[in-house]
Structure formats: C-alpha cells, structure tokens
Amino acid sequence: MTRIAIIGAGMAGVTVATLLKAKADIIIVEKSRGVSGRLAHRRAAPFGFDHGAAYMTIRDRGFADMLAPYLLSGLLQHWPQHPVKLRSGERPEPLPHKSDSYAVSGTASSLIKAMLNDHLSDIDMRLATKAVQITHDGEAAKAAKAAWRIVIEDSTATEDQQEIIADWVISTAPAPQTAALLPLSASFHHQLSNVGTDGCFTLMLGFDTVLNTGWDAAWGADDQPIGFISDNRTKPGRDQARTALTVHAGNSWSSRHLASDYDDVKAQMIAALHALTGINAASASHIGFHRWLYANPSRPLQGSEKTPFVMDRSMRLGAAGDWCLGGRIENAYLSGFALARALLPLI
Numbered sequence: 135m136t137r138i139a140i141i142g143a144g145m146a147g148v149t150v151a152t153l154l155k156a157k158a159d160i161i162i163v164e165k166s167r168g169v170s171g172r173l174a175h176r177r178a179a180p181f182g183f184d185h186g187a188a189y190m191t192i193r194d195r196g197f198a199d200m201l202a203p204y205l206l207s208g209l210l211q212h213w214p215q216h217p218v219k220l221r222s223g224e225r226p227e228p229l230p231h232k233s234d235s236y237a238v239s240g241t242a243s244s245l246i247k248a249m250l251n252d253h254l255s256d257i258d259m260r261l262a263t264k265a266v267q268i269t270h271d272g273e274a275a276k277a278a279k280a281a282w283r284i285v286i287e288d289s290t291a292t293e294d295q296q297e298i299i300a301d302w303v304i305s306t307a308p309a310p311q312t313a314a315l316l317p318l319s320a321s322f323h324h325q326l327s328n329v330g331t332d333g334c335f336t337l338m339l340g341f342d343t344v345l346n347t348g349w350d351a352a353w354g355a356d357d358q359p360i361g362f363i364s365d366n367r368t369k370p371g372r373d374q375a376r377t378a379l380t381v382h383a384g385n386s387w388s389s390r391h392l393a394s395d396y397d398d399v400k401a402q403m404i405a406a407l408h409a410l411t412g413i414n415a416a417s418a419s420h421i422g423f424h425r426w427l428y429a430n431p432s433r434p435l436q437g438s439e440k441t442p443f444v445m446d447r448s449m450r451l452g453a454a455g456d457w458c459l460g461g462r463i464e465n466a467y468l469s470g471f472a473l474a475r476a477l478l479p480l481i
C-alpha cells in the first residue's frame with residue numbers, strides 16, 4: 135500500500151486522512167500533544183476556553199453531509215444566538231442571527247476527536263512529534279521504493295524512530311511552516327510565499343460569577359486591540375455557573391504588535407476591553423494569554439482562481455489547509471477534501 139505521511143492533525147489533515155485511509159497506509163505527524171490544531175480548547179480549571187476558532191460556518195453541502203452525525207447528536211449546535219457589534223462610546227449593536235454558524239459542545243477540540251474516533255481509530259498517529267526536515271532518497275526512488283524521509287523530533291522516540299519513510303508527504307501546516315518544511319524544488323513552493331498570514335493575541339478571562347453582558351459573541355475591529363469576544367459559558371455543554379471570556383485582538387492589530395512586549399499587549403487589550411464593554415479584568419480570577427503566530431491567512435493562495443490545494447505529482451508532495459481558500463474551518467475541510475480527491479486516483 136502507498137504510505138502517506140500527513141503533517142498536522144487539524145481539520146485539513148484529518149479530512150485528508152479520512153478520505154485516503156481505505157487506499158493508503160496513513161501516518162499523521164502532529165507537533166502538539168493533542169489533536170485539533172487551531173480548533174483549540176484550553177482548560178484552566180475551573181474554566182474552559184475555546185482559544186482558537188470560536189465557531190464554524192456550515193455552508194457547503196459536502197461539509198454538512200460529513201458533519202450530519204454531529205449535528206444530529208448535538209455535538210454541533212447553533213451559536214452565537216446574540217451576536218453584537220461593539221463601538222467605542224456606543225451601546226452594543228445587535229447583529230442578525232447567523233443561521234449557518236455552529237459551536238462545538240463541551241470543547242472546540244471535541245469535534246476533531248470525534249472524527250478521529252469515528253473514522254481513524256486505527257491510524258498511526260504520532261503526537262508531540264514535529265516534522266523538522268524532509269529529504270528525498272534518490273536511490274529509493276529509482277528502486278520504486280518510498281523515497282521521502284521525514285526527520286522528526288519526538289522526545290519519546292528511540293534512535294530508530296527518528297525518521298519516518300513515506301511515498302507521499304502532505305503538509306497541512308500553515309503556509310509559512312509548510313514552506314519551511316517542504317523542499318524548494320517542489321513545483322508549488324513559490325506559491326507558498328505569496329500567502330499572507332496574520333497573527334492573533336488571545337486573552338482568556340475567567341470570572342467566578344456570571345457576567346450579564348446581553349451578548350454571547352461580540353465583534354470589535356480588525357485593526358484594534360479588541361477584534362472578537364466569545365462568552366464560552368453560552369456555548370453548548372459548558373459550565374453555566376461562571377463566565378469564561380475568550381478575547382481575540384484584531385488580526386491586523388495583532389500582526390503589527392507581534393514583536394511587542396507581551397505585558398504591554400496584554401495591558402492594551404485589557405484597557406480596550408474595559409473601554410469598549412465595561413468589563414474589568416481585575417475582577418477575573420483567571421487571566422490567560424496566548425500568541426498565535428499563524429492565526430489567519432490574510433491573503434490566501436494567489437492565482438487566477440482560488441486553488442483549493444497544491445500538489446507536485448512527480449515529486450509526490452502536496453499541501454492543503456485554510457490558507458488555500460481563507461481562514462475558516464470549513465475552508466480547511468474543503469481544501470483537504472479537494473486534495474484527497476485529486477490524490478485518490480494516483481495511489
């Protein structure tokens with residue numbers, strides 16, 4: 135069987151693996167200790183925060199079909215119900231209800247975990263394993279053997295586990311990480327550097343009481359310290375007794391401050407939150423902070439038309455992810471799906 139190494143266990147990687155597993159020997163290499171990528175959840179007992187993606191759109195028919203069991207079981211439920219727009223000095227302005235938006239019950243990462251459990255329980259999954267280099271073995275290729283050698287960093291690996299051998303390598307890491315990993319000689323490599331990526335600073339505030347804000351999701355502005363706030367308490371399957379706010383700075387504001395001192399960024403976000411909403415972070419019993427270096431593709435893959443993935447058939451390399459189509463979970467799925475469909479006849 136063709137051996138395919140997939141870098142990344144986010145929505146794109148898990149989608150590729152699910153579609154190819156019947157025809158290929160799949161190994162997923164994921165640098166984090168857990169799966170789910172940017173569809174992430176952080177626990178800081180007694181609080182829980184979806185500190186990456188807050189919700190997902192379900193617009194595409196195929197995506198809806200794939201998610202149908204989770205919609206039926208209630209793992210995915212409509213959210214937000216009371217979205218607002220925040221403007222300085224004004225009352226929050228109610229926004230129309232988003233009928234195509236859903237949050238994951240319990241924790242954001244529960245969706246990918248459910249997909250893995252349902253479709254990929256027997257997969258070779260290497261967590262806490264970072265792909266650091268990919269090299270091509272010309273002799274193996276001549277002998278029609280698997281020619282890609284992936285050098286990995288894995289604290290638990292023994293000597294002979296320090297590399298993974300595969301016929302195909304598919305990266306679903308964000309574009310800058312994919313560019314650093316895959317060889318310059320890949321036909322699509324130059325396209326990766328055209329992708330623009332914004333960062334995001336995320337503040338997590340846990341309160342021992344319920345804050346009655348009147349909204350569950352609130353939009354600020356992309357070029358401001360407050361870009362988007364979600365109240366995790368209002369999502370399905372969450373602790374109802376405490377407010378747990380995830381506060382994302384605007385993407386372009388974050389990118390401008392990526393090199394700034396974290397304490398300064400945090401202080402600016404806390405001050406802006408208070409000015410915009412009246413919420414006082416000083417009364418929070420938990421304050422967490424995270425910097426997403428590659429949060430959102432500000433400029434997805436360029437081209438005459440949007441390309442859902444990239445592939446070099448002769449080199450047996452490919453890449454997919456939200457950066458191909460735009461920074462949304464649904465786009466990560468569509469990209470992974472399109473790549474897997476193109477790869478199926480080749481293996």
Ligand SMILES: Cc1cc2nc3c(=O)[nH]c(=O)nc-3n(C[C@H](O)[C@H](O)[C@H](O)COP(=O)(O)OP(=O)(O)OC[C@H]3O[C@@H](n4cnc5c(N)ncnc54)[C@H](O)[C@@H]3O)c2cc1C
Pocket residue numbers: 141142143144145146147163164165166169170171172173185186187188189190191263264265266306307308311315334336382426428429430454455456457460461462463464466
């Ligand atoms: C703060 C924030 C808020 C967001 N809000 C929303 C939202 O509300 N709605 C929405 O639809 N989308 C949102 N998004 C975007 C959404 O999270 C992404 O579009 C989607 O999760 C991308 O999935 P992916 O599989 O393409 O990439 P990822 O989820 O990033 O998966 C890539 C994986 O590759 C792994 N990896 C990278 N390099 C290596 C390596 N060298 N070796 C091994 N593994 C590696 C990473 O650890 C990661 O797990 C948000 C993102 C962020 C950061």
